Structure formats: C-alpha cells, structure tokens
Amino acid sequence: MAFLGKPKDEQQYGRLMGMIAPEATPSKRIGTEAPIGSVTAGPKAGQAASEFTKANQAPGAAFGRQLKGANIGGITRLAEQPLLREAGQEATRVAQEGIGYKTGQGKYLSEQPQFKFGEAETPDIVKKLGEGEAGATETAQKVLAREKIDVPEFQAGDIKEFTPLQALRGGSVESLLKKESTGPYSTGMAGLDALLFQKKGGAADLATKGIALRTAEQATADALENKLTEEARKEAGEFVTGQKEQLSGAIKGGLTAKEKSYMEGVGEKPSKIEAERQRLQQQLKEKTDMMTKSRAAFIKQKEQELKDYALNTVASKLVRESIDAQEQAGRNSQGDTVIRIPRREEMIEQAKSDPRYLNALRRYEVQSPYFQQKSLVQAGAMPELGLQNVISPEDAAQYNRLQSLIGGAAITPTQAQIEQPTYNINEIMDYFKQLKAQSIV
Numbered sequence: 542m543a544f545l546g547k548p549k550d551e552q553q554y555g556r557l558m559g560m561i562a563p564e565a566t567p568s569k570r571i572g573t574e575a576p577i578g579s580v581t582a583g584p585k586a587g588q589a590a591s592e593f594t595k596a597n598q599a600p601g602a603a604f605g606r607q608l609k610g611a612n613i614g615g616i617t618r619l620a621e622q623p624l625l626r627e628a629g630q631e632a633t634r635v636a637q638e639g640i641g642y643k644t645g646q647g648k649y650l651s652e653q654p655q656f657k658f659g660e661a662e663t664p665d666i667v668k669k670l671g672e673g674e675a676g677a678t679e680t681a682q683k684v685l686a687r688e689k690i691d692v693p694e695f696q697a698g699d700i701k702e703f704t705p706l707q708a709l710r711g712g713s714v715e716s717l718l719k720k721e722s723t724g725p726y727s728t729g730m731a732g733l734d735a736l737l738f739q740k741k742g743g744a745a746d747l748a749t750k751g752i753a754l755r756t757a758e759q760a761t762a763d764a765l766e767n768k769l770t771e772e773a774r775k776e777a778g779e780f781v782t783g784q785k786e787q788l789s790g791a792i793k794g795g796l797t798a799k800e801k802s803y804m805e806g807v808g809e810k811p812s813k814i815e816a817e818r819q820r821l822q823q824q825l826k827e828k829t830d831m832m833t834k835s836r837a838a839f840i841k842q843k844e845q846e847l848k849d850y851a852l853n854t855v856a857s858k859l860v861r862e863s864i865d866a867q868e869q870a871g872r873n874s875q876g877d878t879v880i881r882i883p884r885r886e887e888m889i890e891q892a893k894s895d896p897r898y899l900n901a902l903r904r905y906e907v908q909s910p911y912f913q914q915k916s917l918v919q920a921g922a923m924p925e926l927g928l929q930n931v932i933s934p935e936d937a938a939q940y941n942r943l944q945s946l947i948g949g950a951a952i953t954p955t956q957a958q959i960e961q962p963t964y965n966i967n968e969i970m971d972y973f974k975q976l977k978a979q980s981i982v
Contacts, residue, residue: 624704631758703755
C-alpha cells in the first residue's frame with residue numbers, strides 16, 4: 542500500500558500505530574489466530590506487541606513481519622458476507638418480481654372479455670347468443686374480432702452493485718469489516734485487517750468474485766425477463782386463439798344441433814323436413830289427380846259441344862230440306878204456298894238418326910285416340926327442400942344471430958311450393974276447332 546512507501550507520513554504512521562496499539566490486545570484480529578501484533582511462526586512467535594515497537598523497530602518492518610504469516614481467511618469470510626447476502630437478496634427480488642409479473646398477467650387475462658367453456662356452460666352460452674342477450678353478444682363479438690392482447694415486457698431492472706464492490710471502489714474494505722464484525726473490533730483492527738486483505742490479494746479476489754456474481758445474476762435476470770415475457774405473450778396468444786376457437790366451435794355446434802333438430806327424426810317419427818316432403822308429395826298427387834279430372838271434364842265438354850254442333854247442324858239442314866220439299870209440293874186452293882216449319886224437338890230427334898250426324902260421330906271416334914297421346918297432364922315437380930323450408934320463424938331468428946357472429950349465411954323462412962301440374966288447353970281447343978272446320982256434315 543501507499544503508506545509502506547512513505548513510512549514517515551504522519552497520517553499513515555498514526556493510523557498504523559493505532560492498529561497495533563496496546564489497547565487492541567484484548568482481542569484477536571480476524572485475519573490471524575495469534576494475538577494482535579504477533580506472527581504465526583518463526584523465532585519471533587509468541588512475542589507480545591511491545592516487542593514489535595521497540596525503538597529499533599520501524600512500523601513498516603513490523604507490518605512486513607505480520608504480513609508474512611497472516612491468514613486472511615477470516616477477513617475474506619467477513620468481507621464476503623454482504624456480497625453473498627445482497628446477492629441472495631437480489632436473486633430473491635428478481636424471483637419475487639417475476640412471480641408478481643406472472644400473477645399480474647394472469648389477473649390481466651382474467652379481466653379480458655371471455656367465456657368459460659365446459660359441458661355445463663357451453664350450451665348456456667350458445668342459448669344466450671341465439672336469444673340475442675346483449676352482454677353475451679357484445680362479449681362474443683369482442684372475442685371473435687380480437688387478434689391479440691398486448692402484453693407488457695417483464696423488467697426486473699439492473700442487479701445493484703454489492704456493498705463490497707462499493708467499498709473496493711472507495712479504496713478499502715475497512716468500514717465494511719467494522720460494520721460486519723461483532724464483538725470488540727476497533728477501527729485500528731479493521732484498518733490493519735483491511736490492509737492485510739489488500740496486500741494478500743483478497744481485495745482483488747473479492748472484486749473478481751463480486752463482479753462475476755453480479756454478472757451471473759444480471760444474465761439470469763435478463764434471461765428471466767425474456768423467458769417470462771415470452772411465456773406471457775404465448776399465454777396471451779393461446780388465450781386469444783383458444784377463446785376464439787372454442788366460441789366458434791360452440792356456435793357451429795349450436796347451428797348443427799339446430800339443423801339436426803329439423804333434419805333428423807326421433808325414433809319412428811319422421812324428421813320435420815321428411816314430414817314436409819311427404820306433405821308436398823301428397824299435395825302434388827292431389828293436384829295431379831285434380832288436374833287429370835279437370836282435363837277429362839274439359840275434353841268431355843268439348844266432345845259434347847262437337848256433338849251438339851253436329852246435331853244442330855243436321856237438324857238445321859233437315860228444317861231447310863222440309864221447307865224446300867213443301868215449296869216444291871205446290872200451292873193451296875187460293876194459290877198460296879203453305880209451309881209448315883217443323884218443331885225443333887222433332888228435327889233434333891230425326892237428326893240423331895240421320896246418317897250425316899252418325900258419320901260425324903264416327904269421324905270423331907276415329908280421332909279420339911289422339912287424346913290418349915297428346916295434351917296429357919304434365920306432372921308437377923317437388924322442390925328441393927332445405928332448412929329454410931321447415932324452420933320456424935323463432936328458430937330462424939336464433940339461427941341467424943349465431944350465423945352472423947361467425948360470418949355465416951342467414952336463412953329466410955320460406956314456404957315450399959310444388960310445381961303445379963298442367964295440361965295444354967289450347968292444344969285441345971285447337972283440335973276441336975279443326976274437327977269443326979272439316980264440314981263434318
């Protein structure tokens with residue numbers, strides 16, 4: 542140390558003399574098992590402190606002899622006490638802050654919009670969403686639209702400089718030793734032990750150990766910062782994804798259940814969509830039968846009209862022929878021609894047996910197979926049934942609310958209609974017009 546190079550420096554000399562003063566003799570110094578001022582081996586061993594302060598002994602020489610046999614193990618342990626204690630405190634601080642960060646993140650996530658899913662809760666969630674409950678719908682919209690949750694970084698801060706390092710930067714561990722010691726330990730003892738500690742390389746070792754320990758703890762703290770931050774972000778990501786997937790799955794499950802309730806039967810009872818199909822099939826059959834009867838009635842009507850036309854035509858010709866015959870028969874005694882116009886009923890009866898009328902009927906009978914091949918009833922068609930054709934308005938409203946949350950297609954309740962059977966009435970009419978125009982009589 543510097544004072545060894547300047548033995549006549551009053552301050553250093555007085556300090557050194559204080560370290561080896563007689564009043565320090567009741568106690569041992571930390572750095573040696575021998576009484577203060579003695580050496581641990583050699584011919585001078587066991588000598589009292591006064592032997593070292595004879596007139597012919599310089600302080601530097603006395604300290605040199607002390608240095609040779611000094612054991613600084615005790616000083617080292619004392620100087621390292623705050624290092625180990627504060628290192629433990631910093632490690633505990635970082636760990637506790639990490640626990641606090643994780644706890645805070647867990648609480649933060651628990652406060653985010655979310656649902657609790659499970660066998661008991663999920664159906665209730667879907668029911669509330671289907672019924673349009675405001676709170677549940679708002680939460681669902683936030684959950685499904687959320688892409689991420691911002692997570693703050695965990696920052697444990699820098700590992701503080703340990704007291705021994707501060708002491709070494711100040712030049713000596715003297716005050717540290719005095720503070721850490723117990724029992725009678727004078728300033729002189731602390732100063733001499735600090736000087737021994739410095740000369741024996743203990744200070745350099747302590748500095749190296751302190752820096753290494755602080756560096757290691759800082760690296761651990763930095764790694765913990767990264768680890769906990771990454772874990773928190775991963776947990777937040779999984780929370781967002783999990784909530785979204787579970788809610789989407791629950792909604793889709795609710796939609797599927799609603800569809801199945803209409804598409805699947807129960808026991809021997811047909812499903813609602815099958816019941817609707819059967820209803821429409823029966824309706825189509827009834828409509829087809831009705832249309833077939835209507836067509837037959839229309840043809841029969843046209844047949845009768847044709848017969849009436851032929852009958853009336855023949856009857857009219859018979860009347861004309863009767864009048865012509867009477868005119869040719871001559872006049873009465875007064876020279877006037879007397880004409881008797883036959884009664885219509887009489888002419889109608891005669892017309893029914895007239896060959897011209899009978900020929901007309903036969904001509905029609907020859908043409909009648911036409912109606913076995915043409916102008917038949919065109920069968921109607923069944924619609925393709927879907928959920929929209931059988932779902933109730935109330936269920937449709939719930940179904941659409943669920944679909945809107947996941948961007949699905951809404952449905953509008955629609956009464957299914959069969960395609961009505963028809964027959965070509967114009968073709969029938971045209972056919973009878975052609976027969977009528979063929980001068981049947």
